[in-house]
Amino acid sequence: MKLPEAFSLQMQQILGEEYPAFVESLAEPTPVTIRLNNRKTPSEPLATQERVLWHSDAYYLAERPVFTLDPAFHAGAYYVQEASSMFVAEAIRQAIDTSKALKVMDLCAAPGGKTTLLASLLNNKSLLVANEVIKSRVGVLKENLEKWGFPNYIVSNHDSEEMIDLEGFFDIVLTDAPCSGEGLFRKDPKAMNEWSENNVQICCARQKRILQAAAMLVAPGGILCYSTCTYNEKENELNAQWLTQVADFEPVELEIPAEWGITARKYGYQFYPHKTKGEGFYLAVFRKTRGDKQEAKGKIKLNRVPQKKIEVLKEWLQTPDTFEYFEKPDGQIVAIPADLTNEYAVLFRALHKRSSGLEIGQFKGNDFIPSHDLALSTAIAQNLPAIELSKDDALKFLKRENLTTDLSEQPKGWLLARYQGLNLGFMKVIGGRINNYLPKEWRIRMDIPE
Numbered sequence: 001m002k003l004p005e006a007f008s009l010q011m012q013q014i015l016g017e018e019y020p021a022f023v024e025s026l027a028e029p030t031p032v033t034i035r036l037n038n039r040k041t042p043s044e045p046l047a048t049q050e051r052v053l054w055h056s057d058a059y060y061l062a063e064r065p066v067f068t069l070d071p072a073f074h075a076g077a078y079y080v081q082e083a084s085s086m087f088v089a090e091a092i093r094q095a096i097d098t099s100k101a102l103k104v105m106d107l108c109a110a111p112g113g114k115t116t117l118l119a120s121l122l123n124n125k126s127l128l129v130a131n132e133v134i135k136s137r138v139g140v141l142k143e144n145l146e147k148w149g150f151p152n153y154i155v156s157n158h159d160s161e162e163m164i165d166l167e168g169f170f171d172i173v174l175t176d177a178p179c180s181g182e183g184l185f186r187k188d189p190k191a192m193n194e195w196s197e198n199n200v201q202i203c204c205a206r207q208k209r210i211l212q213a214a215a216m217l218v219a220p221g222g223i224l225c226y227s228t229c230t231y232n233e234k235e236n237e238l239n240a241q242w243l244t245q246v247a248d249f250e251p252v253e254l255e256i257p258a259e260w261g262i263t264a265r266k267y268g269y270q271f272y273p274h275k276t277k278g279e280g281f282y283l284a285v286f287r288k289t290r291g292d293k294q295e296a297k298g299k300i301k302l303n304r305v306p307q308k309k310i311e312v313l314k315e316w317l318q319t320p321d322t323f324e325y326f327e328k329p330d331g332q333i334v335a336i337p338a339d340l341t342n343e344y345a346v347l348f349r350a351l352h353k354r355s356s357g358l359e360i361g362q363f364k365g366n367d368f369i370p371s372h373d374l375a376l377s378t379a380i381a382q383n384l385p386a387i388e389l390s391k392d393d394a395l396k397f398l399k400r401e402n403l404t405t406d407l408s409e410q411p412k413g414w415l416l417a418r419y420q421g422l423n424l425g426f427m428k429v430i431g432g433r434i435n436n437y438l439p440k441e442w443r444i445r446m447d448i449p450e
């Protein structure tokens, strides 16, 4: 691999005698890792081998399978994620009590790897906002969150500076900042071609701007996590130092076993591919020492669903009484955790470009049409009519093709397509016909080998 000259010099300065080992590691293949969803376990456990040291649900795979051809992947049983970046969960676990009801903002969220990591860390009384500034990246973020199934989430599409009304609102803010990507050179050669000292400067200035906005969102006592997938001082340690100078934050020291191979710096923690089995990564965690806390108080400005309809909805959810039900102007019903209505009201007021929480479906006359979001949510009732599909048929369902299984004996009505006990989506049995309700934009497009 021919590294940019200025980058080589920079790494020699940072690493000294470790530099040759670093260069050698760049010629090795990128490890393939998956992180299992702790709320969705397939009946046949995935074949996993070596565990990622800093995450109890994550594993290295011997080779990269075609994930598109695994229905369990589409059901949200696991996420394919670079190993080093999973350290965010361990850091948060050490920095804050995750058994509490927490309000969490993932400020630079698409495609959602770390958002799903956060979702697995949170309990069902917590609330997760996934924000992405680039509109074209919001779709994939939503899709990944829907699949993951954690019900208490909102996806928003704002610049980090547009959130002034959420000052002091969050217990945790994650800023996984856009960066020069030095840690991704072997995984993504494009990152290397785009690298320049000038680009490092641009990234550094942008990160400061995002960090300043992120700092404002944190409640006193809350934590701010700052991460990049790069090595240079400007984007990492110097930005971390800058934050402690311009805002009321102190670095949180983490306990890390030596065998994990993570390098502790003054403010943060650095992953190098010659020392850890993963890509280059940097994380610093800070606690806010002072500031104003925003109390969550407000009223959701959506129509409440009439009691008669709520009785219908109750059949579709596992714990229907833990939600309150509202109707959006387009008729979609959203289920909002009853304990979190004040929090949702504050978020709805402050964020204009956003989703409205878990959309469970809509009424057409007296009939309830369940949504795909509901099919994949862990909030869905367990006793709904369902059919377990073979792998072939599960893939056919995901391609929106006709199934081989004979469904003519199935009672008319809604039927969940399942694979290894995990929901893939809804079908409707109408006489001799089946309608597939998998959203068209979600269907598998690749040809399935015989």
Ligand SMILES: C[S@@+](CC[C@H](N)C(=O)[O-])C[C@H]1O[C@@H](n2cnc3c(N)ncnc32)[C@H](O)[C@@H]1O
Binding pocket: 107, 108, 109, 110, 111, 112, 113, 114, 115, 131, 132, 133, 134, 137, 158, 159, 160, 161, 176, 177, 178, 179, 210
């Ligand atoms: C490193 S990526 C995030 C990866 C993601 N956290 C994950 O784990 O899958 C950085 C993201 O920040 C977004 N971004 C860029 N500028 C931003 C801004 N001013 N505010 C919020 N997000 C921004 C980029 O569009 C990009 O999606």
